[in-house]
Amino acid sequence: GAGVSQTPSNKVTEKGKYVELRCDPISGHTALYWYRQSLGQGPEFLIYFQGTGAADDSGLPNDRFFAVRPEGSVSTLKIQRTERGDSAVYLCASSLRNGGAGSYNEQFFGPGTRLTVL
Amino acid sequence: AQSVSQHNHHVILSEAASLELGCNYSYGGTVNLFWYVQYPGQHLQLLLKYFSGDPLVKGIKGFEAEFIKSKFSFNLRKPSVQWSDTAEYFCAVNRAGTASKLTFGTGTRLQVML
Numbered sequence: 001g002a003g004v005s006q007t008p009s010n011k012v013t014e015k016g017k018y019v020e021l022r023c024d025p026i027s028g029h030t031a032l033y034w035y036r037q038s039l040g041q042g043p044e045f046l047i048y049f050q051g052t053g054a055a056d057d058s059g060l061p062n063d064r065f066f067a068v069r070p071e072g073s074v075s076t077l078k079i080q081r082t083e084r085g086d087s088a089v090y091l092c093a094s095s096l097r098n099g100g101a102g103s104y105n106e107q108f109f110g111p112g113t114r115l116t117v118l
Numbered sequence: 119a120q121s122v123s124q125h126n127h128h129v130i131l132s133e134a135a136s137l138e139l140g141c142n143y144s145y146g147g148t149v150n151l152f153w154y155v156q157y158p159g160q161h162l163q164l165l166l167k168y169f170s171g172d173p174l175v176k177g178i179k180g181f182e183a184e185f186i187k188s189k190f191s192f193n194l195r196k197p198s199v200q201w202s203d204t205a206e207y208f209c210a211v212n213r214a215g216t217a218s219k220l221t222f223g224t225g226t227r228l229q230v231m232l
Contacts, residue, residue, distance in 0.1 A: 033219065042122075042208050042222030043162070056219060091162070093220075107220060109154075109162040 002026075004110035006092050012116045013082055021077040021113045025094030032075050033107060034067055035091040043091050049075060082117045089114050120145045122209050124223035131199050132231050139194040139226050141183075141209030148214035151192040153183055154222075157205045165207070168192065169214070179203070204230045 005024040013019050025032050030051055035043035045059040049069045057067075064082075069075040079086055093107040125140040143149065153165040166177025173185040183194045192209060206227050210220040 035220075040224070042210075042224050043220070045219035045221070048219055059219065106164060106167060108164075111161040 004092055004094050004108055006090075006110040006113050008113060009111065010114045010116075012118065014118050015082060015084060017082050017117075019079050019082055019115065021079075021090050021115070023075045023077070023092030023094075023110060025073065025075070025092070026108055029094035029096055029108075030072065031095045031107075032069060033093040033095075034075070034077050035093065037089045037091055037112070039088075046077070046090075079115075082115075084117050087115055087117045120149075120211055120213075120221040122211055122221055122223035124207075124209055124226050126226045127224070128227045128229070130229045130231065133201055134198045135230075137194070137196040137199050137203075137228070139207055139209075139228070141192045141194065141223060143190050143192065143209075143211045143221075145190075145211060145213075149211045150214050151183075151185055152210040152212075152220065153177065153181070153192070153194050154208045154210060155205050156208070156225075162208070165194070199228075199230050201230045201232050204228060 007022045032049045034046040036046055037043045047054055047060055047067050048056040051072045052069055064080045067077045089112040091112045092110045095107045121144045123142045151168040154162045155165045156162050165181050166175050166183055168175045168185045176182045181196050183192055185192050206225045208225045209223040212218045212220050
């Protein structure tokens with residue numbers, strides 16, 4: 001597609017439930033990123049995939065958060081036993097594989113999924 | 119660890135006023151620098167970027183930013199703002215030559231009055 005897409009656009013769930021958030025990157029982009037944006041804050045990094053593997057998962061806040069990208073394209077962010085503090089906008093971005101300096105490093109963002117945990 | 123500071127949290131300007139938004143970063147290495155904009159109800163969009171070369175970079179919609187390495191700064195400027203520039207602006211940094219994670223500032227909300 002023309003841009004990064006994310007589904008659903010909004011997700012309301014109850015505390016303790018499990019949720020899955022989906023990201024479709026730009027076709028041909030091998031790098032995929034998940035960020036989380038809380039109200040009044042900038043996006044915070046969660047995890048980065050290069051192809052199918054997680055190249056950097058240092059931003060995942062705890063073991064309730066997990067992400068996969070089994071075929072190197074679509075990615076799913078999974079949150080177990082959701083807590084009210086997980087409420088935020090979850091952003092996905094993609095970029096061409098890094099080959100050094102230049103426009104390969106530009107990250108293109110999707111519209112986000114707004115997660116509300118009641 | 120990388121960090122980004124944006125000094126202005128909320129800026130209110132009249133149309134045609136000049137704009138300068140501050141951004142300072144902390145990182146012990148060579149960086150890529152970005153300004154992203156988020157218009158009301160829309161997703162993050164790249165406004166401009168610096169990878170190397172001329173430290174004065176020009177972006178879309180008349181925006182420009184200057185990388186001053188000695189000050190670890192990447193301030194965003196526009197000579198004359200328009201009502202349509204009302205948005206949230208985020209400065210971001212990542213490690214040069216990589217596709218590594220972006221570290222964002224907390225953002226500056228710009229409100230342009232008619």
